[in-house]
Amino acid sequence: MMIYRLWHFFAIVCLMLGCWLADGTAFALANPSSSNIYEQQAIHSPDGIGKYYMGREIAKFMGHTGAGWLERPSREAEEQPSKLINSLNLQADDVVADIGAGTGYISLQIAPLLTEGKVFAVDIQPEMLEILQFFQQEKNITNVDPILATPDNPNLPPNSIDLALMVDAYHEFEYPREVIQGIVKALKPGGRVVLVEYRGENPFIMIKRLHKMTQKQVRQEMAAVGLTWRETKNILPQQHLMVFEKLAMSQ
Incomplete structure (x- = not known):
């Protein structure tokens, strides 16, 4: 029972980290999503969109x-x-x-x-x-x-x-x-x-x-x-x- 619980916990952690399980015995990291290269922040400049790329906040674009x-x-x-x-x-x-x-x-x-x-x-x-x-x-x-x-x-x-x-x-x-x-x-x-x-x-x-x-x-x-x-x-x-x-x- 203890082994089962540990395995269950391990599977949940894997899923949270973007892993997948195969045949109930193996796992591999999924390909990272492009969203991983961006960071979103709730508090940001009024001139930005709160999205950061390589340390730079992206500016709001000028509309037509x-x-x-x-x-x-x-x-x-x-x-x-x-x-x-x-x-x-x-x-x-x-x-x-x-x-x-x-x-x-x-x-x-x-x-x-x-x-x-x-x-x-x-x-x-x-x-x-x-x-x-x-x-x-x-x-x-x-x-x-x-x-x-x-x-x-x-x-x-x-x-x-x-x-x-x-x-x-x-x-x-x-x-x-x-x-x-x-x-x-x-x-x-x-x-x-x-x-x-x-x-x-x-x-x-x-x-x-x-x-x-x-x-x-x-x-x-x-x-x-x-x-x-x-x-x-x-x-x-x-x-x-x-x-x-x-x-x-x-x-």
Whole structure:
């Protein structure tokens, strides 16, 4: 009876720890769920969702009602996105994924440079993509493909893109590990990932703390999915411009 009780207790503990029993005599640890890489906290910043990834609280994302911020007339003077675009060294036949494209502010400036390529404009909000398509038709740009993503999947075809660009977006991803893994699968060997984030090291940049990132944090999170840091270009007035690469042997 005592042996039975001990075995029963052991089985319950195994189940609580995510184990499974086979033939009543053996057990093995189950594959860890992706949720194990995140931590949820009840007490958190009002600007965050209470979900932490690699020590960083994920910021609340900006809804489509904030679209005017993306299209503000002062954006060029404040962020110099034209300098960002020039620094990408795009080739005419490149395929670029603008992740978190929003209203298409960046996508629609890149597209005319890709005379033989195109832009995948990726966003999780259909309302944002509707705004993007309005501007696309207004400017008569035909090589931008809007893609409705989900919070954990960019919905990009495998081995299809030369560059993935994220401008002030990555810090808001609810499932950053899964999204970047999806991007890595979509990248061609040698493909690049470029992240633009307000500099978290600088307290004088007047952006909410959770909407900024440090270089150290970005490099740590990209390394976790197998991306190799290549350089940080210090050409923008307030943001890091960080370049990563998918090595040829990466999956």
